[in-house]
Amino acid sequence: MPKVPGLIKGLGVTLSTMLRTAKEGSHTIQYPHVKEAPPIRARGVIALHEGNCTSCMLCARSCPDWCIFIEGHKELAPPRRAGGAPRKVNKLDRFDIDYALCMYCGICVEVCPFDALFWSPEYEYSEPKIADLLHDKRKLGEWMETVPEAPELDAGADKKGKK
Amino acid sequence: MSALLAIDMPYWLQTILRVLGGTVAVLLPAGTIVYVFLFKMMSFMQSRLGPMEAGPYGSLQLFAEVGKWLQKEDLYPDRADKFIFKIAPIVVLTSTFLLVAVVPFGPDAWFTNFEAGVFYALAVSSVSVLGILIAGWASANKYSLLGGLRAAGQLIAYELPMVLAVIGVVIQAGSMNFQEIVMAQNAGEIFGWNGIGNPYILTQMVGFIIFMIAVQAELTQTPFDMPIAESELVSGYMTEYSGFRFLMFFIGEFATAGVFSLIAAALFLGGWGIPFAWFGWDSMDSIDNWMNIVGPLIMFTKMMVLSGIIMWVRFSYPRFREDQLQKFAWKVLIPVSLLNIMATAILKVAF
Numbered sequence: 001m002p003k004v005p006g007l008i009k010g011l012g013v014t015l016s017t018m019l020r021t022a023k024e025g026s027h028t029i030q031y032p033h034v035k036e037a038p039p040i041r042a043r044g045v046i047a048l049h050e051g052n053c054t055s056c057m058l059c060a061r062s063c064p065d066w067c068i069f070i071e072g073h074k075e076l077a078p079p080r081r082a083g084g085a086p087r088k089v090n091k092l093d094r095f096d097i098d099y100a101l102c103m104y105c106g107i108c109v110e111v112c113p114f115d116a117l118f119w120s121p122e123y124e125y126s127e128p129k130i131a132d133l134l135h136d137k138r139k140l141g142e143w144m145e146t147v148p149e150a151p152e153l154d155a156g157a158d159k160k161g162k163k
Numbered sequence: 164m165s166a167l168l169a170i171d172m173p174y175w176l177q178t179i180l181r182v183l184g185g186t187v188a189v190l191l192p193a194g195t196i197v198y199v200f201l202f203k204m205m206s207f208m209q210s211r212l213g214p215m216e217a218g219p220y221g222s223l224q225l226f227a228e229v230g231k232w233l234q235k236e237d238l239y240p241d242r243a244d245k246f247i248f249k250i251a252p253i254v255v256l257t258s259t260f261l262l263v264a265v266v267p268f269g270p271d272a273w274f275t276n277f278e279a280g281v282f283y284a285l286a287v288s289s290v291s292v293l294g295i296l297i298a299g300w301a302s303a304n305k306y307s308l309l310g311g312l313r314a315a316g317q318l319i320a321y322e323l324p325m326v327l328a329v330i331g332v333v334i335q336a337g338s339m340n341f342q343e344i345v346m347a348q349n350a351g352e353i354f355g356w357n358g359i360g361n362p363y364i365l366t367q368m369v370g371f372i373i374f375m376i377a378v379q380a381e382l383t384q385t386p387f388d389m390p391i392a393e394s395e396l397v398s399g400y401m402t403e404y405s406g407f408r409f410l411m412f413f414i415g416e417f418a419t420a421g422v423f424s425l426i427a428a429a430l431f432l433g434g435w436g437i438p439f440a441w442f443g444w445d446s447m448d449s450i451d452n453w454m455n456i457v458g459p460l461i462m463f464t465k466m467m468v469l470s471g472i473i474m475w476v477r478f479s480y481p482r483f484r485e486d487q488l489q490k491f492a493w494k495v496l497i498p499v500s501l502l503n504i505m506a507t508a509i510l511k512v513a514f
Binding site for chain 2: 007014021026030
């Protein structure tokens with residue numbers, strides 16, 4: 001018997017929520033028709049800025065489930081100063097991320113010393129076939145456009161971000 | 164329906180009408196309850212919209228769901244007792260169809276009208292226990308067996324307060340015939356005033372509350388859903404069922420909710436009738452024929468109100484523990500309903 005007021009209160013909570021939903025609309029949105037803007041730092045997909053990548057393999061080695069595939073070769077580039085020795089640079093041939101394996105931990109983004117990997121809030125890239133989730137560097141480069149400007153870490157500080 | 168709209172019908176036509184009417188009386192409330200309450204009211208109580216894509220406001224969602232279930236493979240476990248496994252949902256659904264047979268919808272709109280109607284309804288409603296128990300046993304799955312046993316224990320425990328709660332009504336009406344109970348309520352008077360008849364929810368308030376709690380438990384709706392507890396028994400006796408047989412359990416659950424609401428409406432809320440004093444009716448024969456059309460609508464409205472309460476409680480409360488559930492039935496509901504019978508009997512004799 002002492003529990004009766006609580007029971008009635010419980011019914012009241014559901015009733016008032018129902019009436020509020022009927023009057024003011026729901027907290028959910030009808031997804032394919034209406035799209036919600038994800039938060040600016042949402043971990044949607046990993047984008048690659050190819051020019052910054054030196055194929056150092058740090059990301060591939062730090063990936064917990066080995067979903068990053070990198071192949072590269074060395075090339076000779078013209079020397080910086082006249083008469084100097086030609087520079088050796090790493091040229092990226094292949095940079096694939098298998099999003100069927102990726103667990104969105106973001107360690108590769110953290111570990112990249114040259115700011116080549118970024119989080120993008122883009123989330124609509126599901127595929128009918130699981131093998132199609134292996135995306136190459138061209139696709140990863142396209143996602144670079146969706147990477148938002150990183151917020152400044154302190155007020156007035158230099159902005160870290162894509163160059 | 165023997166003399167619906169005062170037209171004499173041959174026996175075969177009556178039979179066809181009864182079968183059709185029974186099917187409609189079971190499936191229409193079930194579909195309406197599932198859409199209005201399970202899809203929409205529950206969603207709104209959780210601040211979401213529920214199905215919106217199939218038809219306007221998702222009103223055809225139920226047809227989509229039924230279509231989906233019909234396409235699924237009719238699986239059964241390798242070690243299941245196949246014959247028993249296959250008939251179990253039919254037994255459960257049959258008890259619902261048998262139950263609707265005694266519900267009156269109008270002065271002439273009934274399927275059967277026999278003297279021991281209340282007794283029959285209470286007896287037939289416990290057939291579903293058998294279906295649930297054999298479903299749990301035949302599944303060859305320990306979770307299903309546990310769920311089936313819990314269901315059997317719970318349904319037997321709550322059968323008793325339900326019967327005892329109805330006895331108060333039977334004493335007051337002086338009949339076990341549903342038609343006469345409805346008549347007694349609508350022709351009755353409260354201290355000489357017959358403006359609203361005498362619906363037994365006023366005099367049998369305790370009985371009504373006990374009846375609705377027992378119905379909630381009989382339907383294994385949420386405060387009493389220990390037998391189908393998803394989080395621990397993975398839906399209990401329904402675990403191994405798929406496709407059409409699961410659909411039958413599903414229809415059985417909500418159709419029984421509708422039929423029990425109809426019975427509660429007939430027993431406590433005045434059934435299909437409107438107070439007879441309004442139109443100067445005094446006996447069953449003097450009731451106008453249009454009540455055969457209005458009566459089912461009144462019953463449907465009362466059914467929606469009562470099943471709305473059942474669903475509202477279902478969506479609001481967490482589940483009882485098994486021992487709390489049994490304790491509540493045996494230590495609270497049954498003594499209170501016995502006291503209710505005593506009080507009713509004494510007052511019946513006194514007045």
